[in-house]
Each structure stands twice: as C-alpha cells, then as structure tokens.
Amino acid sequence: MSFSWDLLVNAVVTGVVLGGFYAATAIGVTIEFGMLDIVNIAHPAFIIGGAYLGYLGWSAFDFDPFVSMAVFAPLGWLFGRAFYRGYHVFFERRGDEALQGLAFFFGILFVIEIGLVLTFGVDYRSIVAPYVSKTFGIGPISISWRLMLPFLVGLGMLAGIQLFLSRTFVGRTILAVAQDAEAVRLIGADPIRAKEIAFGIATASAIVAGILLIIIQPVEPSIGREYIGRVFAICVVGGMASIPGALVASLILGVAETLTTTFFGPSWSPAVSFGLLLVTLALRPAGIFGR
C-alpha cells in the first residue's frame, strides 16, 4: 500500500477515538485486577454479555442503546455484587484464588460464550441507531459518530469513576483496600463490602462497554477473546491500578492497532495488543506508569 499523509493522520485520529472506547472496556479490569487483585479473566465475556443485552433491548423492546445502558447497567451492578459475594465465599475465603479461582473465571468466560452461542447462534448481531451512520469532517480527517459516541461515553465513564473513587467515602475505602485490606479492617471499615461495591461498578462498566461495542460493530459470541488481550494489555501497560494510566495506555493501543490495520492489514491486528503485553511483561512489568 502506498504511503500518504492523509491516511496516516486519519489512522492516528481514528486510533485515538477507538482508544477512548478501549478505555471503557478496560476500566473494569483496572478496578478488578489492578485495585482488588481479582483476576477476572471473564470480564471480556461480561462485555459481550452487555452487547447482547443491548441487542436484546433493541430488538425485543425497541430500546435506544442509551436507554439500554440506563436499564441494564444497574442490573449489571447488582449482578456484579452478587457474583463477587459468591467468588469470595468459594475462593477468596478458602485461599484458592491462584489456581482454582483463575480456572473458575476461565470456566465462566467459556460458559458465557457457549451459552450465547446456544441462545443466539454464531451469526453476527447488530443494531442500527439512526444517529450512528453519519460522519463529520475536519479538514482531511473524517470521523463517524459510530466511533465518536463511544469515545465520549468512555471518557465520561472514566472521569465519573475517577471522581467517585477520589471524592466519596466509599470510593476512598476502595482505594484504601487496593493498598492494604488489613489496615482498612483496623480503621473499622469493611474491606469485603468495599470490594463488593467496586466489583459491581466494574461489572456495570462492562455492560456499558458492551452496549458501546454493538454501536460500533456487529457482535458474535467469540469476539470477546480479542478483548482479553486488549483489556489486560491496557491494565498492565497503564500501571495496573491507575485510571489515567489506563486511559493513556488505551490511546496508545488504539493508535497502534489502527496503524497496523491501515498499513499491514486487519489480519495482524489481534497480535498487536498481545504483542504489546508480552513486550511490556518482558521489559517493564510495572507498566509505563508503574513505580
């Protein structure tokens, strides 16, 4: 493919916009893995579950995607809290997180994926909201609303979670648990409850990210696997527990992927996130923003 500056600029801008959406998919893992030390490898499956909820809302109840978010995100929050309770009883309390807990999340990932295949089949499902097919241009750059809306919602969600964690009492308890759960117990707060709330927020963010995903592109059950690489790469590169770090890592990944797709072809793009992850683990496991 011949090189052109317009192509490069367009790829970079699209990458940045895509990165905002990636941040929405990865914020949950930054909370679960980075802060709570729960390796929820099933998070991408929750995202795909959210995408199918968006599809269900659109096809069965005629919900706008944003109405779906308002309806299903609170349900995701409740589900996440219940799910964490179960995980805590069966694995954390037994001290079985490392082997059995990890395999458990892998099993959940697999059960959700196959469950979606059995319910909806392997065909691609999509929704067509009236406002997503338009594009707008600035000079030679053109961006579609299909990508711009998820970018804005993603940034908003990150800002909201960051504010919640740093400004409210519950949010600060969650940050404190991330540093030292025993010390939190000593000052009289309940670390399990804080983790439960944080896991609920992470799950709700997965539902929102899933509905954003089905705005961007048609969805089938197995595409969740691509997001395993993306979310963990973003979490590790961003320095595990840092939300601003996760945002910068998302933008880096978004740009790297669109550049790869533009200049080498889309068949190479699944390797970008995992390649980035492998290189980071080998060279600088604390991430770009880690101490």
Added chain:
Amino acid sequence: MSAQADPAHRPRKSTLLPPRLRPGVAIAVTGVIFAAAAILLGSRVSAYYYLAAYTILQFVVLGTAWNILGGYGGYVNFGTAGFFAAGCYTTIVLNKLFQLPLLIDMLAAAAIAGLMGLATGYLTLRLRGIFFSIATLALAIVLQTVIVNWGFVGGARGVYVVRPQISGLFDSYAHLLVTLMIGLATCAVLAAWAVERSWIGIGLAAIRDDETAAETSGVPSLRLKLIATTMSGALMGMAGAPFPYYVSYVDPATAFSLAITVNSIAMPLIGGTAAWWGPLAGAIMLGSVQQVLTVTISSAANLFFVGMLLVLFLTAAPRGVVGIARAWKRGRAWT
C-alpha cells in the same frame, strides 16, 4: 531401625518390587496391554472407536502435561492450544519439506514446543503467577495470528495433509495413530508420576504452597518452574504432532481451538491436581462423556457441559475426584 525389627512395618506381600516403584510399573504394564490389544484387534473393531479413543488419549496427554506445571507447581497455563498447535504445524512444515517418519515429527514438535515453554517461562516466571497465565494466553493468540498470515502452511484457509502409506502390523492409519497415542499417553503419565515422586515434584509442591518460603529454604524455584514449563510444553507439542494426520485437514481455528485449552484445564481440575491419576481419571471420564454428548446432542452442548462441570467442581469440590477419593478413604480408616 530395620524393617525386621519392627513387625508392624514388615511388608506382607512379595518384595519383588519396592512399593514406591509399583505405580510406575503398573502404568507401564497397562500401557503395554492396551497397545497389544489395539494391535491384535486391528480392523475387527469399528473405525469409530479408534477415532473416539484417539481423542480421549490426546486429552490424557494434554491434561497430564498441563498438570505437571498447573497442578504440581500452581502456575495456570491458558495457552495449551498454542503449544498443541505448535506441534501440529511442526508436522505440517516437516511434511511439506521432507516427508519424515511421524516419530521424528513428534520429537521435533517436542523440541519446538518445549523451547516455547522455556522462553515464555524465562520471560515471565519471575513475575507473579498471574502474569505467566496471561502471557501464555497472549502467546497462543500471537502464534495464531502468525499462522493465519503464513501462506506456506495454508494461512487462514487451512491445509490438507496426505497420510503416508502404511504396512506391516497395522490395518489402517487410524489404527497406527491410536497405538502411537497409547504409547505417548503411557509416557506422559509415567513422566508425571516420576516428577511427582522426585525432588522436582517436592520442590514444585513447596513453590505452590508458599513460593517465598520455598525460596528461603533453598528450593531453586526458577529452575524447577522452567523444568516443569519445558516438560509440559514439550508433551503438549507431542500431543499435537500426529493431529494433522488424524484429521487430514487443519486450519488455525481447529488447531488453536479454545476447546483444547478448556479441556486441558477442566480435566485435571475435575480429576484432581494432587496426584498423577487425577488428570488421567478426569480425561477418561470427561472425554468419554463428551464423545457420547457430541454424537447424541451437539458439540456446542458438550462444550457447555464441560464449562458448567468445571465451574461446579471448582465451587463444590475444589480438590476434584482425587480429593473426594482421599476424603472417603480417610473417613473409612477412622471408623
């Protein structure tokens, strides 16, 4: 104190074999009996049974290999499919270039998958265990992307493999493959048993229980983990090497199938990770049930069943069948 001085410890049965070697001999003898039976039966048995047996044996090897690192050392490998596919594609490349005997393909596959395991381990095993797990997952995806883009081995479209002519002992190629797989499964279980009772297994168990304490007591943890990763990877690669001849058409989606990874994790965890016969029991049980389900219902339903069973066992019986058996034995001994 000698055995003679203490009548309670005097062996009651023949002393032909030291008791600690008996399981190993039993494994080897069982393997030889099965191989001999397969050779003698020949084409008198329907080819379907050979295909079913091959799949189950393949999972005996994969589950046992996974357990050497996962069960003994506590490090979860999410990339079984990657190592398996590395074995597959080693055979495909060698088959395209030279037409070597399958045994040599298998040794080459073991070398390549073992080196892959060693390299991944070397890069990530100094970090926390979870990073190793994520890295193995990453390795499988990166490898799959490379294969999809590599035209020489068929790329995303896949590749047909022609089975060589056979002669002598075997009636059909499926017959030969099953006999070969019986041999490989026997070797894998023997290797797991040998690791379990050697200093490697004891060291790995110490690492699994508390890595810092193990290192403080002088367990060479990195070296042991690297040995286990390499062995485990090599066995997975060997399990993959005959696969192209078994299916005669391979594409990346089949070779890197998530079902391979899930099964190789589910079988040891359901069987029990603490002893060599756990993955064996898990693979035989789960493999047989899956064969029945695939034939009677559908292959998606059988995968759903495996996932559900894995989740159920992990929550309700986290020590697997081995744990249930040991608890039962202990309970009976007390009464």
